Amino acid sequence: MKVLVPVKRVLDYNLKVRVKPDQSGVDLSNLKMSMNPFDEIAVEEAVRMKEGGGGHAAGAASEVIAVSIGPQQAQETIRTALAMGADRGILVQVDGDVEPLAVAKILKAICDAEQPGLVILGKQAIDDDSNQTGQMLAALLDWPQATFASKIALSDGKAAVTREVDGGLQTLSVALPAIVTTDLRLNEPRYASLPNIMKAKKKPIDMKTAADYGVDVAPRLQVVKVAEPAKRQGGAKVKTVQELVEKLKNEAGVL
Numbered sequence: 236m237k238v239l240v241p242v243k244r245v246l247d248y249n250l251k252v253r254v255k256p257d258q259s260g261v262d263l264s265n266l267k268m269s270m271n272p273f274d275e276i277a278v279e280e281a282v283r284m285k286e287g288g289g290g291h292a293a294g295a296a297s298e299v300i301a302v303s304i305g306p307q308q309a310q311e312t313i314r315t316a317l318a319m320g321a322d323r324g325i326l327v328q329v330d331g332d333v334e335p336l337a338v339a340k341i342l343k344a345i346c347d348a349e350q351p352g353l354v355i356l357g358k359q360a361i362d363d364d365s366n367q368t369g370q371m372l373a374a375l376l377d378w379p380q381a382t383f384a385s386k387i388a389l390s391d392g393k394a395a396v397t398r399e400v401d402g403g404l405q406t407l408s409v410a411l412p413a414i415v416t417t418d419l420r421l422n423e424p425r426y427a428s429l430p431n432i433m434k435a436k437k438k439p440i441d442m443k444t445a446a447d448y449g450v451d452v453a454p455r456l457q458v459v460k461v462a463e464p465a466k467r468q469g470g471a472k473v474k475t476v477q478e479l480v481e482k483l484k485n486e487a488g489v490l
């Protein structure tokens with residue numbers, strides 16, 4: 236079974252986001268970009284399905300394919316996936332923002348061509364927080380979906396997926412081929428070792444364009460405004476309950 240893992244190049248999660256002065260978006264110039272953290276978890280799970288580990292039998296996945304849709308530099312994101320253990324990559328080169336629907340349409344075309352048994356995506360990209368691509372892809376392919384996975388168990392052409400829902404855990408059984416999206420607690424992704432980073436340089440990456448898949452990536456949504464969150468005010472310690480009550484009454488105005 237082939238496993239397809241879409242990996243997005245996003246602003247590194249450790250960096251503070253700066254809004255452009257004209258409020259048209261986020262300033263990405265000269266900042267470190269990395270693989271979306273939920274996609275690292277997806278790559279880790281797919282590689283464990285190939286190598287064995289995390290409850291998966293070795294060979295459950297025969298091949299792990301990492302796909303990125305983005306600028307030329309998204310090749311680095313694919314190389315990271317290859318260094319973690321993916322076998323080959325596909326870069327669909329698109330400059331500028333690509334909306335989840337366009338990404339899902341491209342991924343659908345890739346699924347039609349590659350026929351994977353499983354697509355593992357992140358539950359959301361930390362840049363746009365859309366949480367849409369996996370769901371849209373499942374709809375376009377008419378495949379079952381299990382989102383926000385904290386555990387995946389494969390057997391007999393099915394995946395039992397445990398999901399974190401409000402107040403507990405839900406386990407779904409989906410027939411393969413299926414779409415799964417990862418939650419934070421599914422696994423702890425590995426760091427690529429230096430020898431594996433070197434080996435990854437020799438693994439193949441197919442270079443494609445959106446036109447190769449007949450997908451129009453023109454935006455359908457218009458961003459009206461991007462603004463910084465309101466600044467938080469500093470906290471203060473009080474010595475007595477009386478002082479607290481007084482502050483709540485006179486300063487916060489909540490009593």
Ligand code: AMP
Nearest residue numbers: 241242304356357359360365366367368
């Ligand atoms: P989103 O719906 O934008 O929050 O993204 C959810 C997931 O879809 C991500 O975690 C990725 O696995 C995948 N994805 C979204 N955009 C891209 C992209 N441009 N290239 C590759 N994968 C993507």
